[in-house]
Amino acid sequence: MLIPHEAATLGEVLDEAARRWGELPLLAVPANPQRAYAPQGLEWTYAQVAGQVATLGEAYARAGYGVGHRVGLLLENRLEHFVHKLAMNALGVCCVPLNPDHRPAEMAYVVGHAKLDLVIAVDSLMPLLRAALDHTPQRPALRSLEAIGPLPAPARAAEPRAVRADDIASVLYTSGTTGRPKGCLLSHRYELAAGQWYAQRSGLATFGEACERIYNPLPVFHVNSLIFSFFCALLKGNCQVQTDRFQPSRWFTEVHESRATVVHYLGVVVPMLLNQPPHPLERAHQVRFAIGAGVDPQRHAEFEERFGYPLIEIWGMTEMVRAIFDADAPRRVGTRAIGRPQPGLEVRVVDDADEDVPDGTPGQMLVRHSAATPRKDCFSGYLDDESATEQAWAGGWFHTGDVVARDAEGVLHFLERRKNIIRRSGENIAAAEVEAVLQSHPAVAQAAVLPVRDEVREEEVLACVVLKPGHEAQALASDPLAQALLAHCRESLSYFKVPGWLWFTDEIPTTGTQKVQKHQLFAAGTDPRQAPGMLDLRALKKRQASA
Incomplete structure:
Protein backbone atom coordinates (compact mmCIF):
# COMPACT_ATOMS: atom_id res chain seq x y z
CA MET A 1 0.00 0.00 0.00
CA LEU A 2 1.12 3.52 -0.74
CA ILE A 3 1.34 5.56 2.47
CA PRO A 4 1.24 9.18 1.32
CA HIS A 5 3.54 11.63 3.05
CA GLU A 6 1.56 14.40 4.72
CA ALA A 7 3.06 16.87 2.22
CA ALA A 8 2.16 14.73 -0.81
CA THR A 9 -0.15 16.02 -3.53
CA LEU A 10 -2.61 14.01 -5.58
CA GLY A 11 -0.48 14.30 -8.71
CA GLU A 12 2.57 12.90 -6.95
CA VAL A 13 0.65 9.95 -5.50
CA LEU A 14 -0.96 9.10 -8.87
CA ASP A 15 2.47 9.03 -10.53
CA GLU A 16 3.81 6.70 -7.83
CA ALA A 17 0.76 4.41 -8.11
CA ALA A 18 1.21 4.22 -11.90
CA ARG A 19 4.88 3.27 -11.48
CA ARG A 20 3.95 0.50 -9.02
CA TRP A 21 0.79 -0.91 -10.64
CA GLY A 22 0.94 0.37 -14.22
CA GLU A 23 -0.75 -2.51 -16.04
CA LEU A 24 -3.41 -3.20 -13.40
CA PRO A 25 -6.91 -1.74 -13.83
CA LEU A 26 -7.73 1.46 -11.92
CA LEU A 27 -11.09 2.49 -13.39
CA ALA A 28 -13.83 0.49 -15.09
CA VAL A 29 -17.40 0.99 -16.23
CA PRO A 30 -19.67 -2.05 -16.67
CA ALA A 31 -21.22 -2.92 -20.01
CA ASN A 32 -24.72 -1.57 -20.57
CA PRO A 33 -26.22 -1.81 -24.10
CA GLN A 34 -28.76 0.93 -23.23
CA ARG A 35 -26.09 3.48 -22.27
CA ALA A 36 -25.20 6.20 -24.79
CA TYR A 37 -21.47 5.97 -24.03
CA ALA A 38 -19.23 2.89 -23.75
CA PRO A 39 -22.16 0.42 -24.13
CA GLN A 40 -19.68 -2.48 -24.18
CA GLY A 41 -17.98 -1.33 -21.01
CA LEU A 42 -14.57 0.22 -20.47
CA GLU A 43 -11.48 -0.39 -18.37
CA TRP A 44 -8.40 1.81 -17.91
CA THR A 45 -5.14 0.75 -16.28
CA TYR A 46 -3.10 2.85 -13.89
CA ALA A 47 -0.68 3.64 -16.73
CA GLN A 48 -3.49 4.64 -19.08
CA VAL A 49 -5.08 6.92 -16.49
CA ALA A 50 -1.72 8.51 -15.67
CA GLY A 51 -1.06 9.03 -19.39
CA GLN A 52 -4.44 10.67 -19.94
CA VAL A 53 -3.94 12.85 -16.86
CA ALA A 54 -0.55 14.00 -18.15
CA THR A 55 -1.95 14.84 -21.60
CA LEU A 56 -4.94 16.71 -20.15
CA GLY A 57 -2.69 18.46 -17.65
CA GLU A 58 -0.57 19.81 -20.49
CA ALA A 59 -3.72 21.11 -22.19
CA TYR A 60 -4.90 22.86 -19.00
CA ALA A 61 -1.45 24.32 -18.42
CA ARG A 62 -1.14 25.60 -22.02
CA ALA A 63 -4.50 27.35 -21.64
CA GLY A 64 -3.23 29.07 -18.47
CA TYR A 65 -4.92 27.11 -15.67
CA GLY A 66 -3.15 26.58 -12.38
CA VAL A 67 -3.20 27.32 -8.65
CA GLY A 68 -6.22 29.40 -7.64
CA HIS A 69 -8.54 28.43 -10.49
CA ARG A 70 -11.80 26.49 -10.04
CA VAL A 71 -13.26 24.31 -12.77
CA GLY A 72 -16.72 22.75 -12.71
CA LEU A 73 -17.28 19.24 -14.06
CA LEU A 74 -20.74 18.33 -15.35
CA LEU A 75 -19.83 14.87 -16.58
CA GLU A 76 -22.39 12.57 -14.93
CA ASN A 77 -20.68 9.38 -13.69
CA ARG A 78 -18.28 9.07 -16.60
CA LEU A 79 -14.72 7.94 -16.02
CA GLU A 80 -13.53 11.16 -17.65
CA HIS A 81 -14.62 12.95 -14.47
CA PHE A 82 -11.81 11.27 -12.51
CA VAL A 83 -9.23 11.97 -15.23
CA HIS A 84 -10.11 15.65 -15.54
CA LYS A 85 -10.12 16.06 -11.76
CA LEU A 86 -6.70 14.46 -11.39
CA ALA A 87 -5.26 16.51 -14.27
CA MET A 88 -6.54 19.73 -12.74
CA ASN A 89 -5.43 18.82 -9.23
CA ALA A 90 -1.89 18.06 -10.45
CA LEU A 91 -1.68 21.74 -11.51
CA GLY A 92 -3.30 23.08 -8.34
CA VAL A 93 -6.68 23.68 -10.00
CA CYS A 94 -9.70 23.01 -7.79
CA CYS A 95 -12.43 20.67 -9.06
CA VAL A 96 -16.11 21.54 -8.41
CA PRO A 97 -18.38 18.60 -9.35
CA LEU A 98 -21.83 19.68 -10.59
CA ASN A 99 -25.05 17.76 -10.03
CA PRO A 100 -26.73 16.84 -13.36
CA ASP A 101 -30.10 16.61 -11.58
CA HIS A 102 -30.01 20.27 -10.57
CA ARG A 103 -32.44 22.69 -12.09
CA PRO A 104 -31.01 25.87 -13.66
CA ALA A 105 -31.45 28.09 -10.57
CA GLU A 106 -29.80 25.50 -8.30
CA MET A 107 -26.85 25.10 -10.65
CA ALA A 108 -26.58 28.86 -11.06
CA TYR A 109 -26.08 29.21 -7.32
CA VAL A 110 -23.17 26.74 -7.30
CA VAL A 111 -21.57 28.23 -10.42
CA GLY A 112 -21.80 31.73 -8.94
CA HIS A 113 -20.88 30.88 -5.36
CA ALA A 114 -17.83 28.85 -6.44
CA LYS A 115 -16.80 31.60 -8.91
CA LEU A 116 -16.02 29.01 -11.56
CA ASP A 117 -13.48 29.89 -14.23
CA LEU A 118 -14.45 27.05 -16.57
CA VAL A 119 -17.06 24.30 -16.83
CA ILE A 120 -16.51 21.05 -18.74
CA ALA A 121 -19.84 19.36 -19.59
CA VAL A 122 -21.15 16.55 -21.73
CA ASP A 123 -23.06 17.74 -24.80
CA SER A 124 -26.42 16.54 -23.49
CA LEU A 125 -26.10 18.77 -20.39
CA MET A 126 -24.97 21.93 -22.18
CA PRO A 127 -28.59 23.26 -22.42
CA LEU A 128 -28.93 22.94 -18.63
CA LEU A 129 -25.64 24.75 -18.12
CA ARG A 130 -26.55 27.59 -20.48
CA ALA A 131 -29.95 27.96 -18.80
CA ALA A 132 -28.17 28.18 -15.44
CA LEU A 133 -25.98 31.04 -16.66
CA ASP A 134 -29.14 33.10 -17.24
CA HIS A 135 -29.53 33.15 -13.43
CA THR A 136 -26.03 34.29 -12.43
CA PRO A 137 -23.61 37.08 -13.37
CA GLN A 138 -20.74 34.59 -13.19
CA ARG A 139 -19.47 33.90 -16.70
CA PRO A 140 -17.19 30.84 -16.73
CA ALA A 141 -15.74 29.65 -20.01
CA LEU A 142 -17.60 26.58 -21.34
CA ARG A 143 -16.19 23.50 -22.97
CA SER A 144 -17.92 20.37 -24.21
CA LEU A 145 -16.32 17.08 -23.21
CA GLU A 146 -16.70 15.92 -26.80
CA ALA A 147 -15.04 19.03 -28.30
CA ILE A 148 -11.64 18.86 -29.99
CA GLY A 149 -9.14 21.68 -29.77
CA PRO A 150 -7.49 23.93 -27.17
CA LEU A 151 -9.26 24.75 -23.92
CA PRO A 152 -10.61 28.30 -23.53
CA ALA A 153 -8.27 30.45 -21.46
CA PRO A 154 -9.25 31.67 -17.98
CA ALA A 155 -10.05 35.34 -17.45
CA ARG A 156 -7.49 35.66 -14.63
CA ALA A 157 -3.96 34.40 -14.16
CA ALA A 158 -2.97 31.47 -11.97
CA GLU A 159 -0.93 31.98 -8.82
CA PRO A 160 2.80 31.55 -9.64
CA ARG A 161 3.70 28.84 -7.13
CA ALA A 162 3.93 25.07 -6.74
CA VAL A 163 1.03 22.89 -5.64
CA ARG A 164 0.84 22.12 -1.91
CA ALA A 165 -0.88 19.36 0.05
CA ASP A 166 -3.09 21.88 1.84
CA ASP A 167 -4.35 23.36 -1.44
CA ILE A 168 -8.04 22.74 -2.11
CA ALA A 169 -8.52 19.83 -4.51
CA SER A 170 -12.33 19.83 -4.52
CA VAL A 171 -15.31 21.88 -3.42
CA LEU A 172 -18.30 19.62 -2.73
CA TYR A 173 -21.65 21.24 -2.08
CA THR A 174 -23.79 19.83 0.70
CA SER A 175 -27.25 20.93 1.86
CA GLY A 176 -27.41 23.30 4.81
CA THR A 177 -30.25 24.05 7.18
CA THR A 178 -30.52 27.62 5.90
CA GLY A 179 -31.59 26.36 2.49
CA ARG A 180 -28.45 27.38 0.59
CA PRO A 181 -25.87 24.63 0.03
CA LYS A 182 -22.47 25.10 1.62
CA GLY A 183 -19.25 24.43 -0.28
CA CYS A 184 -17.01 22.03 1.64
CA LEU A 185 -13.33 22.73 0.95
CA LEU A 186 -11.39 19.47 0.63
CA SER A 187 -7.61 19.56 0.38
CA HIS A 188 -5.21 17.15 -1.34
CA ARG A 189 -4.30 15.84 2.11
CA TYR A 190 -7.94 15.36 3.04
CA GLU A 191 -8.64 13.25 -0.05
CA LEU A 192 -5.60 11.06 0.39
CA ALA A 193 -6.31 10.65 4.10
CA ALA A 194 -9.87 9.60 3.26
CA GLY A 195 -8.65 6.81 1.02
CA GLN A 196 -5.96 5.78 3.48
CA TRP A 197 -8.46 5.57 6.36
CA TYR A 198 -10.82 3.36 4.35
CA ALA A 199 -8.02 1.18 2.99
CA GLN A 200 -6.66 0.46 6.48
CA ARG A 201 -9.85 -0.79 8.15
CA SER A 202 -9.85 -4.24 9.70
CA GLY A 203 -12.22 -7.10 10.36
CA LEU A 204 -14.75 -7.79 7.63
CA ALA A 205 -13.72 -4.56 5.87
CA THR A 206 -10.10 -5.56 5.33
CA PHE A 207 -8.82 -4.66 1.86
CA GLY A 208 -6.30 -6.73 -0.06
CA GLU A 209 -3.71 -5.17 -2.37
CA ALA A 210 -3.92 -5.29 -6.18
CA CYS A 211 -6.88 -7.68 -6.03
CA GLU A 212 -10.06 -5.79 -5.12
CA ARG A 213 -12.72 -4.38 -7.43
CA ILE A 214 -14.99 -1.81 -5.75
CA TYR A 215 -18.40 -1.53 -7.45
CA ASN A 216 -19.76 1.93 -6.70
CA PRO A 217 -23.18 2.98 -8.11
CA LEU A 218 -23.26 6.31 -6.23
CA PRO A 219 -22.99 9.74 -7.87
CA VAL A 220 -19.52 11.01 -8.68
CA PHE A 221 -20.45 14.48 -7.42
CA HIS A 222 -20.66 12.98 -3.89
CA VAL A 223 -17.72 12.32 -1.59
CA ASN A 224 -18.36 8.56 -1.35
CA SER A 225 -17.54 7.69 -4.94
CA LEU A 226 -15.26 10.54 -5.99
CA ILE A 227 -12.98 10.47 -2.96
CA PHE A 228 -13.69 7.84 -0.31
CA SER A 229 -13.71 4.69 -2.43
CA PHE A 230 -11.60 5.99 -5.36
CA PHE A 231 -8.57 6.94 -3.30
CA CYS A 232 -8.93 3.76 -1.27
CA ALA A 233 -8.57 1.87 -4.55
CA LEU A 234 -5.71 4.05 -5.79
CA LEU A 235 -3.59 3.63 -2.66
CA LYS A 236 -3.80 -0.18 -2.73
CA GLY A 237 -3.53 -0.96 -6.44
CA ASN A 238 -7.20 -1.83 -6.70
CA CYS A 239 -9.90 -0.93 -9.23
CA GLN A 240 -13.04 1.20 -8.90
CA VAL A 241 -15.96 -0.02 -11.02
CA GLN A 242 -18.06 3.09 -11.60
CA THR A 243 -21.49 2.44 -13.01
CA ASP A 244 -23.59 5.29 -14.44
CA ARG A 245 -26.27 5.09 -11.73
CA PHE A 246 -27.93 2.56 -9.46
CA GLN A 247 -30.40 0.41 -11.41
CA PRO A 248 -32.01 -2.50 -9.51
CA SER A 249 -32.63 -4.41 -12.73
CA ARG A 250 -28.93 -4.30 -13.67
CA TRP A 251 -27.31 -4.69 -10.24
CA PHE A 252 -26.91 -8.48 -10.28
CA THR A 253 -25.61 -8.57 -13.85
CA GLU A 254 -23.13 -5.74 -13.31
CA VAL A 255 -21.85 -7.04 -9.98
CA HIS A 256 -21.33 -10.47 -11.60
CA GLU A 257 -19.73 -9.27 -14.83
CA SER A 258 -17.52 -6.68 -13.14
CA ARG A 259 -16.11 -9.33 -10.77
CA ALA A 260 -16.75 -6.95 -7.87
CA THR A 261 -15.30 -7.97 -4.51
CA VAL A 262 -16.69 -4.95 -2.60
CA VAL A 263 -19.92 -3.04 -3.29
CA HIS A 264 -21.21 0.30 -1.99
CA TYR A 265 -24.84 0.89 -1.13
CA LEU A 266 -27.32 3.32 0.38
CA GLY A 267 -30.30 2.32 2.48
CA VAL A 268 -32.59 2.64 -0.56
CA VAL A 269 -30.64 -0.08 -2.38
CA VAL A 270 -31.59 -2.81 0.09
CA PRO A 271 -35.41 -2.83 -0.30
CA MET A 272 -35.14 -2.23 -4.03
CA LEU A 273 -32.97 -5.31 -4.47
CA LEU A 274 -35.08 -7.41 -2.10
CA ASN A 275 -38.14 -6.44 -4.13
CA GLN A 276 -36.56 -7.78 -7.32
CA PRO A 277 -37.74 -11.21 -8.47
CA PRO A 278 -35.22 -14.07 -8.06
CA HIS A 279 -32.31 -13.54 -10.44
CA PRO A 280 -30.01 -16.31 -11.70
CA LEU A 281 -26.93 -14.19 -10.89
CA GLU A 282 -27.94 -12.87 -7.48
CA ARG A 283 -25.53 -15.25 -5.72
CA ALA A 284 -23.12 -15.68 -8.64
CA HIS A 285 -20.70 -13.07 -7.39
CA GLN A 286 -17.33 -12.60 -5.71
CA VAL A 287 -18.47 -9.94 -3.22
CA ARG A 288 -16.83 -10.22 0.20
CA PHE A 289 -18.65 -7.31 1.84
CA ALA A 290 -20.78 -4.24 1.17
CA ILE A 291 -20.22 -0.79 2.70
CA GLY A 292 -23.01 1.71 3.20
CA ALA A 293 -25.48 3.42 5.50
CA GLY A 294 -29.18 3.51 6.19
CA VAL A 295 -30.20 -0.13 5.92
CA ASP A 296 -33.55 -0.86 7.56
CA PRO A 297 -32.61 -3.01 10.59
CA GLN A 298 -35.64 -5.23 9.95
CA ARG A 299 -34.36 -6.17 6.47
CA HIS A 300 -30.64 -6.40 7.19
CA ALA A 301 -30.55 -10.13 7.94
CA GLU A 302 -32.96 -10.88 5.09
CA PHE A 303 -30.61 -9.21 2.61
CA GLU A 304 -27.52 -11.07 3.84
CA GLU A 305 -29.29 -14.42 3.83
CA ARG A 306 -30.63 -13.98 0.30
CA PHE A 307 -27.58 -12.52 -1.41
CA GLY A 308 -24.75 -14.00 0.61
CA TYR A 309 -22.56 -11.10 1.74
CA PRO A 310 -22.49 -8.87 4.84
CA LEU A 311 -23.72 -5.29 4.90
CA ILE A 312 -21.33 -3.18 6.96
CA GLU A 313 -23.00 -0.04 8.25
CA ILE A 314 -20.86 3.06 8.56
CA TRP A 315 -21.27 6.72 9.48
CA GLY A 316 -19.61 9.48 7.52
CA MET A 317 -20.07 12.97 6.12
CA THR A 318 -18.34 15.24 3.63
CA GLU A 319 -16.82 17.44 6.33
CA MET A 320 -15.18 14.54 8.18
CA VAL A 321 -12.73 12.33 6.30
CA ARG A 322 -13.00 9.43 8.72
CA ALA A 323 -15.98 7.11 8.62
CA ILE A 324 -17.05 5.13 11.68
CA PHE A 325 -17.23 1.42 10.86
CA ASP A 326 -19.00 -1.55 12.43
CA ALA A 327 -16.84 -4.17 10.75
CA ASP A 328 -15.55 -6.21 13.68
CA ALA A 329 -17.07 -9.16 15.53
CA PRO A 330 -19.46 -9.55 17.19
CA ARG A 331 -21.76 -8.22 14.48
CA ARG A 332 -24.96 -6.38 15.39
CA VAL A 333 -27.25 -7.19 12.49
CA GLY A 334 -30.72 -5.77 13.00
CA THR A 335 -29.56 -2.70 14.92
CA ARG A 336 -28.37 0.74 13.87
CA ALA A 337 -24.88 0.15 15.27
CA ILE A 338 -22.20 2.12 13.40
CA GLY A 339 -19.14 1.09 15.40
CA ARG A 340 -16.77 2.58 17.97
CA PRO A 341 -14.44 5.57 18.03
CA GLN A 342 -10.88 4.70 17.00
CA PRO A 343 -7.46 6.33 17.23
CA GLY A 344 -7.68 9.39 15.02
CA LEU A 345 -11.43 9.69 15.51
CA GLU A 346 -12.60 10.78 18.94
CA VAL A 347 -16.33 11.05 19.70
CA ARG A 348 -18.50 12.72 22.32
CA VAL A 349 -22.28 12.41 22.76
CA VAL A 350 -23.75 15.62 24.16
CA ASP A 351 -26.96 17.44 25.01
CA ASP A 352 -28.07 20.84 23.71
CA ALA A 353 -25.61 22.56 26.06
CA ASP A 354 -22.71 20.43 24.74
CA GLU A 355 -22.54 18.54 28.03
CA ASP A 356 -21.77 14.82 27.87
CA VAL A 357 -24.74 12.50 28.34
CA PRO A 358 -24.68 9.05 30.00
CA ASP A 359 -24.48 5.86 27.96
CA GLY A 360 -27.83 4.92 26.52
CA THR A 361 -28.98 8.54 26.34
CA PRO A 362 -29.54 10.08 22.88
CA GLY A 363 -27.39 13.09 22.09
CA GLN A 364 -25.65 14.91 19.29
CA MET A 365 -22.44 13.27 18.10
CA LEU A 366 -19.35 15.49 18.15
CA VAL A 367 -16.14 14.33 16.46
CA ARG A 368 -12.50 15.37 16.13
CA HIS A 369 -9.12 13.88 15.26
CA SER A 370 -7.55 14.44 18.69
CA ALA A 371 -7.18 17.04 21.40
CA ALA A 372 -3.80 18.15 20.03
CA THR A 373 -4.94 18.36 16.39
CA PRO A 374 -8.75 18.41 16.36
CA ARG A 375 -9.12 19.39 12.67
CA LYS A 376 -6.34 17.24 11.23
CA ASP A 377 -7.33 15.84 7.80
CA CYS A 378 -10.87 17.21 8.13
CA PHE A 379 -12.42 19.61 5.62
CA SER A 380 -10.71 22.98 5.41
CA GLY A 381 -13.90 24.94 6.02
CA TYR A 382 -16.97 26.18 4.19
CA LEU A 383 -16.26 28.31 1.14
CA ASP A 384 -16.56 32.01 1.99
CA ASP A 385 -18.36 31.22 5.25
CA GLU A 386 -15.93 31.41 8.15
CA SER A 387 -18.78 31.99 10.60
CA ALA A 388 -20.48 28.69 9.70
CA THR A 389 -17.12 26.90 9.87
CA GLU A 390 -16.33 28.17 13.35
CA GLN A 391 -19.86 27.50 14.57
CA ALA A 392 -19.57 23.89 13.41
CA TRP A 393 -16.27 23.58 15.32
CA ALA A 394 -17.48 25.25 18.53
CA GLY A 395 -15.43 24.11 21.50
CA GLY A 396 -12.90 22.30 19.30
CA TRP A 397 -15.32 19.54 18.27
CA PHE A 398 -17.13 19.22 14.95
CA HIS A 399 -20.89 19.23 15.51
CA THR A 400 -22.30 16.59 13.15
CA GLY A 401 -25.98 17.32 13.73
CA ASP A 402 -26.58 13.57 14.04
CA VAL A 403 -28.17 12.01 17.10
CA VAL A 404 -26.65 8.79 18.43
CA ALA A 405 -26.62 6.75 21.62
CA ARG A 406 -23.56 4.95 23.00
CA ASP A 407 -24.11 1.57 24.63
CA ALA A 408 -22.25 0.10 27.59
CA GLU A 409 -19.65 -1.47 25.28
CA GLY A 410 -18.85 1.88 23.67
CA VAL A 411 -20.64 1.10 20.41
CA LEU A 412 -22.45 4.04 18.80
CA HIS A 413 -25.98 3.58 17.48
CA PHE A 414 -27.33 6.05 14.92
CA LEU A 415 -30.80 7.38 15.77
CA GLU A 416 -31.68 10.40 13.61
CA ARG A 417 -30.51 13.65 12.09
CA ARG A 418 -30.77 16.64 14.40
CA LYS A 419 -30.53 19.17 11.59
CA ASN A 420 -33.47 20.24 9.47
Missing part, protein backbone atom coordinates in the same frame (compact mmCIF):
# COMPACT_ATOMS: atom_id res chain seq x y z
CA ILE A 421 -32.45 17.83 6.74
CA ILE A 422 -34.43 15.19 4.86
CA ARG A 423 -32.49 12.13 3.71
CA ARG A 424 -34.06 10.67 0.56
CA SER A 425 -32.27 7.92 -1.39
CA GLY A 426 -28.90 9.18 -0.21
CA GLU A 427 -29.62 12.82 -1.06
CA ASN A 428 -29.59 15.44 1.70
CA ILE A 429 -32.48 17.86 1.20
CA ALA A 430 -32.66 21.11 3.14
CA ALA A 431 -36.26 21.60 4.26
CA ALA A 432 -35.72 25.37 4.27
CA GLU A 433 -34.87 25.33 0.55
CA VAL A 434 -38.14 23.57 -0.34
CA GLU A 435 -40.08 25.87 2.00
CA ALA A 436 -38.63 28.94 0.30
CA VAL A 437 -39.76 27.72 -3.13
CA LEU A 438 -43.27 26.86 -1.92
CA GLN A 439 -43.66 30.21 -0.20
CA SER A 440 -42.78 32.02 -3.42
CA HIS A 441 -46.03 30.72 -4.97
CA PRO A 442 -48.74 33.42 -4.93
CA ALA A 443 -51.30 31.09 -3.34
CA VAL A 444 -49.13 30.05 -0.38
CA ALA A 445 -49.19 31.93 2.90
CA GLN A 446 -46.92 29.59 4.85
CA ALA A 447 -45.16 26.26 4.33
CA ALA A 448 -43.45 23.78 6.61
CA VAL A 449 -41.47 20.90 5.14
CA LEU A 450 -40.46 17.83 7.10
CA PRO A 451 -39.41 14.24 6.52
CA VAL A 452 -41.75 11.26 6.66
CA ARG A 453 -40.76 7.64 6.62
CA ASP A 454 -40.55 5.91 3.25
CA GLU A 455 -40.24 2.14 3.08
CA VAL A 456 -38.02 2.28 -0.02
CA ARG A 457 -36.23 5.64 0.00
CA GLU A 458 -35.65 6.01 3.77
CA GLU A 459 -37.44 9.37 3.92
CA GLU A 460 -39.74 11.40 1.67
CA VAL A 461 -40.50 15.12 1.51
CA LEU A 462 -43.77 16.20 3.15
CA ALA A 463 -44.98 19.76 2.57
CA CYS A 464 -47.59 21.26 4.90
CA VAL A 465 -49.14 24.33 3.29
CA VAL A 466 -51.38 27.15 4.53
CA LEU A 467 -53.13 28.91 1.65
CA LYS A 468 -53.75 32.63 1.37
CA PRO A 469 -57.35 33.88 1.66
CA GLY A 470 -59.25 33.36 -1.56
CA HIS A 471 -57.46 30.13 -2.46
CA GLU A 472 -58.93 26.69 -1.86
CA ALA A 473 -57.87 23.14 -2.59
CA GLN A 474 -59.51 19.75 -2.41
CA ALA A 475 -57.92 16.72 -0.78
CA LEU A 476 -57.25 15.14 -4.17
CA ALA A 477 -53.95 14.56 -5.93
CA SER A 478 -55.65 15.80 -9.10
CA ASP A 479 -56.63 19.11 -7.51
CA PRO A 480 -55.49 21.95 -9.83
CA LEU A 481 -53.81 23.91 -7.05
CA ALA A 482 -51.95 20.83 -5.79
CA GLN A 483 -50.77 20.21 -9.34
CA ALA A 484 -49.76 23.86 -9.69
CA LEU A 485 -47.66 23.74 -6.50
CA LEU A 486 -45.96 20.59 -7.71
CA ALA A 487 -45.18 22.19 -11.08
CA HIS A 488 -43.90 25.31 -9.30
CA CYS A 489 -41.46 23.20 -7.26
CA ARG A 490 -40.31 21.28 -10.32
CA GLU A 491 -39.31 24.54 -12.01
CA SER A 492 -36.80 25.41 -9.29
CA LEU A 493 -35.86 22.16 -7.56
CA SER A 494 -34.22 18.89 -8.49
CA TYR A 495 -36.85 16.19 -8.87
CA PHE A 496 -35.88 14.45 -5.63
CA LYS A 497 -36.52 17.64 -3.60
CA VAL A 498 -40.09 18.05 -4.88
CA PRO A 499 -42.69 17.11 -2.21
CA GLY A 500 -43.88 13.52 -2.41
CA TRP A 501 -46.65 14.28 0.11
CA LEU A 502 -48.73 17.46 0.31
CA TRP A 503 -51.07 18.47 3.13
CA PHE A 504 -53.21 21.58 3.19
CA THR A 505 -53.82 22.89 6.71
CA ASP A 506 -55.41 25.97 8.24
CA GLU A 507 -52.52 26.63 10.61
CA ILE A 508 -48.89 25.76 11.26
CA PRO A 509 -48.10 25.95 15.01
CA THR A 510 -45.57 28.59 16.10
CA THR A 511 -44.05 29.81 19.34
CA GLY A 512 -44.57 33.28 20.80
CA THR A 513 -41.54 34.40 18.77
CA GLN A 514 -43.09 32.91 15.61
CA LYS A 515 -40.71 29.96 15.43
CA VAL A 516 -42.41 27.11 13.57
CA GLN A 517 -43.13 24.05 15.72
CA LYS A 518 -43.08 21.25 13.17
CA HIS A 519 -43.28 18.56 15.83
CA GLN A 520 -46.76 19.82 16.77
CA LEU A 521 -48.22 19.40 13.28
CA PHE A 522 -49.03 15.73 13.92
CA ALA A 523 -49.74 13.90 17.14
CA ALA A 524 -46.81 12.03 18.68
CA GLY A 525 -46.66 8.39 17.66
CA THR A 526 -48.84 8.85 14.57
CA ASP A 527 -47.87 8.45 10.93
CA PRO A 528 -48.40 11.79 9.14
CA ARG A 529 -49.06 9.89 5.92
CA GLN A 530 -52.33 8.65 7.41
CA ALA A 531 -53.59 12.12 8.31
CA PRO A 532 -56.99 13.05 6.80
CA GLY A 533 -56.53 15.05 3.62
CA MET A 534 -52.95 13.91 3.02
CA LEU A 535 -52.12 13.86 -0.72
CA ASP A 536 -49.77 11.18 -2.04
CA LEU A 537 -47.88 12.72 -4.98
CA ARG A 538 -44.97 10.28 -5.07
CA ALA A 539 -45.98 8.80 -8.40
CA LEU A 540 -45.52 12.25 -9.94
CA LYS A 541 -41.89 12.57 -8.77
CA LYS A 542 -39.99 11.71 -11.91
CA ARG A 543 -36.47 12.47 -13.01
CA GLN A 544 -36.65 15.45 -15.33
CA ALA A 545 -34.97 16.31 -18.58
CA SER A 546 -31.78 18.33 -18.31
CA ALA A 547 -33.39 21.62 -19.27
